[in-house]
Amino acid sequence: MSYFIDVIIPIPISNLFTYSITEAEATFLIPGVRVSVPFGKSKIYTGIVYKIHEQAPLVYEAKPIEQILDESPIVTSRQMRLWHWIADYYMCTVGEVMRASLPNAFILESETVILKSQDVEISDADLEDDEFMLWEALHHQSSLKIQDVMGILDKKNVLPVIKGLLEKQAISVQEEVFEKYTPKLVRYVKLGDEYTSEVGLHGLLEELSRARKQRDVVMTLFSLSAKTKKPIKVSALTEESGASSAIVKALIDKGVLTEYYFQTDRIQFEGEVSSETKLLSEDQNQAYQEIKKTFEEKDIVLFHGVTSSGKTEIYVKLIQEVLDLGKQVLYLLPEIALTTQLVNRLQTYFGEKVAVFHSKYSSNERVEVWNQILENSPKAQIVLGARSAVLLPFKNLGLVIVDEEHEQSFKQFDPAPRYHGRDTAVILAHMFQAKTLLGSATPSLETFYNAKQGKYGLVSLFTRFNDVLMPDIELVDIKEKHRKKRMTGHFSDRLIEEMRETLAEGYQIILFQNRRGYSPIIECQTCGHSPQCPNCDVSLTYHQYRDQLRCHYCGYHTVMVKTCEACGSVELDTKGFGTQQVEQEANVLFPDAKIARMDLDTTKGKYGYEKIINAFEQQEIDILVGTQMLTKGLDFRNIKLVGIMNADNMLNFPDFRAHERSFQLMVQVSGRAGRTKERGKVLIQTYNPYHAILQQVSTNSYLEMFKEQMDERHNYKYPPIYRLIKISLKHKDYNKVNLGAEWYAKSLRMVFKSGVLGPEYPPVARIRNQYIKHILVKIPPKQSLSKTKEAIIKINNSFLSVKDFRSVRVILNVDNY
Numbered sequence: 047m048s049y050f051i052d053v054i055i056p057i058p059i060s061n062l063f064t065y066s067i068t069e070a071e072a073t074f075l076i077p078g079v080r081v082s083v084p085f086g087k088s089k090i091y092t093g094i095v096y097k098i099h100e101q102a103p104l105v106y107e108a109k110p111i112e113q114i115l116d117e118s119p120i121v122t123s124r125q126m127r128l129w130h131w132i133a134d135y136y137m138c139t140v141g142e143v144m145r146a147s148l149p150n151a152f153i154l155e156s157e158t159v160i161l162k163s164q165d166v167e168i169s170d171a172d173l174e175d176d177e178f179m180l181w182e183a184l185h186h187q188s189s190l191k192i193q194d195v196m197g198i199l200d201k202k203n204v205l206p207v208i209k210g211l212l213e214k215q216a217i218s219v220q221e222e223v224f225e226k227y228t229p230k231l232v233r234y235v236k237l238g239d240e241y242t243s244e245v246g247l248h249g250l251l252e253e254l255s256r257a258r259k260q261r262d263v264v265m266t267l268f269s270l271s272a273k274t275k276k277p278i279k280v281s282a283l284t285e286e287s288g289a290s291s292a293i294v295k296a297l298i299d300k301g302v303l304t305e306y307y308f309q310t311d312r313i314q315f316e317g318e319v320s321s322e323t324k325l326l327s328e329d330q331n332q333a334y335q336e337i338k339k340t341f342e343e344k345d346i347v348l349f350h351g352v353t354s355s356g357k358t359e360i361y362v363k364l365i366q367e368v369l370d371l372g373k374q375v376l377y378l379l380p381e382i383a384l385t386t387q388l389v390n391r392l393q394t395y396f397g398e399k400v401a402v403f404h405s406k407y408s409s410n411e412r413v414e415v416w417n418q419i420l421e422n423s424p425k426a427q428i429v430l431g432a433r434s435a436v437l438l439p440f441k442n443l444g445l446v447i448v449d450e451e452h453e454q455s456f457k458q459f460d461p462a463p464r465y466h467g468r469d470t471a472v473i474l475a476h477m478f479q480a481k482t483l484l485g486s487a488t489p490s491l492e493t494f495y496n497a498k499q500g501k502y503g504l505v506s507l508f509t510r511f512n513d514v515l516m517p518d519i520e521l522v523d524i525k526e527k528h529r530k531k532r533m534t535g536h537f538s539d540r541l542i543e544e545m546r547e548t549l550a551e552g553y554q555i556i557l558f559q560n561r562r563g564y565s566p567i568i569e570c571q572t573c574g575h576s577p578q579c580p581n582c583d584v585s586l587t588y589h590q591y592r593d594q595l596r597c598h599y600c601g602y603h604t605v606m607v608k609t610c611e612a613c614g615s616v617e618l619d620t621k622g623f624g625t626q627q628v629e630q631e632a633n634v635l636f637p638d639a640k641i642a643r644m645d646l647d648t649t650k651g652k653y654g655y656e657k658i659i660n661a662f663e664q665q666e667i668d669i670l671v672g673t674q675m676l677t678k679g680l681d682f683r684n685i686k687l688v689g690i691m692n693a694d695n696m697l698n699f700p701d702f703r704a705h706e707r708s709f710q711l712m713v714q715v716s717g718r719a720g721r722t723k724e725r726g727k728v729l730i731q732t733y734n735p736y737h738a739i740l741q742q743v744s745t746n747s748y749l750e751m752f753k754e755q756m757d758e759r760h761n762y763k764y765p766p767i768y769r770l771i772k773i774s775l776k777h778k779d780y781n782k783v784n785l786g787a788e789w790y791a792k793s794l795r796m797v798f799k800s801g802v803l804g805p806e807y808p809p810v811a812r813i814r815n816q817y818i819k820h821i822l823v824k825i826p827p828k829q830s831l832s833k834t835k836e837a838i839i840k841i842n843n844s845f846l847s848v849k850d851f852r853s854v855r856v857i858l859n860v861d862n863y
């Protein structure tokens with residue numbers, strides 16, 4: 047009898063590979079165990095055993111495996127089922143999902159591995175083009191092999207590039223197969239064996255009577271052991287006795303002390319646990335009861351609670367109940383909201399039951415969390431993490447909470463798997479027959495639509511905790527202010543006035559300026575109008591090199607206008623303004639205030655973001671200028687005023703979701719104001735105070751926004767009514783991309799007719815010498831999604847079998863919004 051295993055290998059090949067094993071191996075192996083296997087001529091990969099069987103592969107001879115790497119599975123069968131679902135739904139390979147799931151340290155590799163250095167600041171300008179590409183790639187994949195690098199740079203001789211990056215200390219290289227996970231060892235000391243008896247100790251103290259410092263160390267060790275009855279860390283001993291580590295070392299050398307090591311977890315909770323949770327208010331309690339009741343009928347519930355309604359406190363109650371049943375909880379939130387603020391809040395209730403899974407943790411730290419979850423350890427009953435935490439090896443999941451479910455960052459864009467964390471979490475929960483709670487003050491249209499359709503339950507909470515009023519929102523017409531010369535730079539007289547008052551009262555201020563304002567949209571300086579596409583509900587984008595206005599969805603284009611279509615003014619501006627400029631102007635207006643800026647530039651490094659948040663919390667900052675980073679569920683106590691510098695550049699962003707997103711952003715940032723007793727104030731500066739979205743923001747009318755936006759989605763055939771799959775083609779040869787995209791779109795049109803848009807260039811059509819073209823497939827509600835994908839895969843395969851197109855990179859992105 048011959049035995050075989052199907053193995054998942056972390057590379058983008060669409061089939062699993064079959065290897066032969068011996069009978070002894072067959073009795074030993076279990077799905078989910080790692081094996082190292084040969085692949086191609088000389089490569090060795092770490093794979094995961096998927097299935098053990100007796101069918102020899104038909105088209106190739108199965109090679110034997112190299113080695114078995116685990117005694118018990120490190121991946122659960124549910125995980126592998128989830129991997130297959132992701133691969134299927136998001137049109138990628140299971141190997142790609144495997145790579146995204148496993149901490150790097152689990153994947154042993156035989157070739158030279160290139161790693162990105164941690165915590166180095168490299169400016170793009172210091173890098174050559176090739177170096178930049180490789181550096182970029184390492185942001186998406188934490189390690190690369192020489193072979194991968196050749197693929198990325200599209201050339202054979204890549205060593206000079208690697209050498210260059212090594213010299214700039216941007217990367218490091220490692221060689222040979224090795225286990226990357228090294229548990230953290232902590233050094234402990236105890237008295238040498240001969241001194242543990244009373245007599246021995248006495249003799250020792252006598253002996254040391256002239257070496258005062260050494261004697262102190264021994265005494266301290268003695269009293270520490272008596273007090274704690276636990277092993278004593280070297281660090282604790284030096285700290286307590288005030289002795290240097292040289293003295294401790296001298297004692298170890300003499301044999302007076304013995305040193306030993308324990309393996310410890312890197313991430314430890316050391317605070318106090320207070321078992322008392324907060325008492326829910328009447329409204330909160332009602333929402334809580336409603337959620338529980340709805341869960342009796344629905345597996346998924348949308349919890350629509352306004353900002354500062356105390357959603358977190360309700361989550362805490364729900365978590366407690368699930369823990370009492372002995373089940374695990376997954377708490378998903380956007381990466382950037384994963385702050386010490388929230389971690390601390392949960393740890394005061396649940397202590398070391400909370401495990402945090404964070405992309406900024408080292409690979410070793412992630413392995414520890416992985417193992418704790420896999421073992422269903424008491425230390426990982428609540429797993430707090432961003433998107434990728436859905437890929438962890440849960441054993442006994444009872445509840446998934448997706449907080450800020452509307453956040454765009456739940457969707458992964460690059461590399462594959464291009465999955466949505468929230469939607470994947472729903473599938474994961476389903477596999478455990480667990481419940482999913484989606485929470486937001488501003489639900490995404492698709493989620494609210496699902497609730498309206500009865501697919502999800504819906505529970506609302508419209509009052510803030512402590513009966514604090516929703517902030518008072520005032521729209522400031524800056525067109526008018528410009529005309530009356532009441533603007534100082536980008537600040538209206540109203541905003542300056544309110545800021546002055548707020549500072550005088552000792553409260554803090556947030557000024558919000560959207561980073562996206564940099565995109566090249568034409569805006570009339572006189573009336574604020576932006577040219578729109580006649581076919582799609584989006585603003586046209588200015589393309590300087592062709593002097594055209596173009597729509598990135600349907601390809602509509604027109605020559606650049608010379609005067610405003612609405613008011614005839616010739617003062618058309620293409621530039622947005624950024625946070626930096628706002629900060630500078632604020633400094634001039636308020637020279638005595640302490641002003642800081644929070645955006646991608648100021649929050650680099652492991653703790654950059656935390657530092658600013660802490661300083662703001664400690665009220666070391668009076669005015670914080672920032673981008674959408676400011677909106678993510680932060681709970682500050684002392685903010686009274688929020689100023690939105692320019693609402694129009696958000697509203698005019700060329701995306702079918704621009705209006706929905708603007709609403710969400712503005713409501714969320716407004717929600718930072720007045721979270722305690724004093725009612726908060728929000729000023730929104732705009733050229734167009736009558737814009738429906740601004741009216742809806744200022745009256746906090748989510749429902750109205752929802753209805754109006756849904757009409758648009760119906761009319762223009764966008765999600766959640768239609769589904770979208772985006773196909774991107776990339777190549778360094780302009781003609782290849784063009785011809786390829788035409789061929790591809792033509793084939794799609796034969797099947798999907800008018801459901802195909804493009805091919806069209808994105809706003810930046812060439813990035814680092816790669817030309818890009820997009821094709822969009824719109825899928826009507828009645829059209830089968832799986833049949834659509836099948837057809838696309840068929841077309842994709844025949845595309846890649848055309849000799850000329852083989853080198854074109856094709857990227858499939860399902861639900862690309």
Ligand code: ADP
Binds near residue numbers: 324325511681
């Ligand atoms: P949301 O997530 O809905 O914006 P939070 O959960 O952050 O709101 O709550 C807002 C603030 O109100 C927090 O500081 C929280 O500690 C406080 N809070 C909410 N509910 C209660 C409660 N029942 N008792 C005491 N404080 C509460």
Ligand code: ZN
Binds near residue numbers: 615
């Ligand atoms: Zn105009």
Ligand code: ZN
Binds near residue numbers: 601
């Ligand atoms: Zn269009």
